[in-house]
Amino acid sequence: DADVTQTPRNRITKTGKRIMLECSQTKGHDRMYWYRQDPGLGLRLIYYSFDVKDINKGEISDGYSVSRQAQAKFSLSLESAIPNQTALYFCATSDFPDNLRGMNEQFFGPGTRLTVL
Amino acid sequence: QKEVEQNSGPLSVPEGAIASLNCTYSDRVSQSFFWYRQYSGKSPELIMSIYSNGDKEDGRFTAQLNKASQYVSLLIRDSQPSDSATYLCAVNMEHVFGNEKLTFGTGTRLTIIP
16 A cells, blocks of 8 residues: 555646645654645655645745644645646655754655646 | 756767766755656656765766866666656755755756667
């Protein structure tokens, strides 16, 4: 079974609709992240959470909100979807940083392809 | 603005040759560096991490880090058609321990020619 799962894998919706993307992980990591990927722009961080009670805005949080329901679950919402939110969305997880090495590796889910018409 | 720069390519390399991918970053204090491989339409897959100056080898892959010059590179020896993908460089440029997060380059598209 995959360590990081995302649902749905594909979604087509209309402008103005509310959309929720879900992420679950079995890796036991405290840290979870939401990214979007657009052609030519690379991966950009939307929101991240270092534990259940911690939520932080990333580089491009406008138009998005998140909820950390449990250590293993982190969901991303688009309250009123617009066409320029059409993108590939990835969830990722990582362990707490190592004292000697610093940041630990991030592991990605399979992604959700979202199209807003 | 903290940045990670990669040549977008495409980089074409004959099968069996060495592919060399380069990445530069803007923050001199960065400590953690990662290379991800991403096939079209798929999620990024971690292939190398490096934290200290010098070379780190793992199978056909070698990561090279030079903090003084602020660049990190990835060498792929004996390139195979299955290595054709986009390679993403990622750097942690946060200075506060416990607040780490990654900044990604836009990726280099690599094509291995049979």
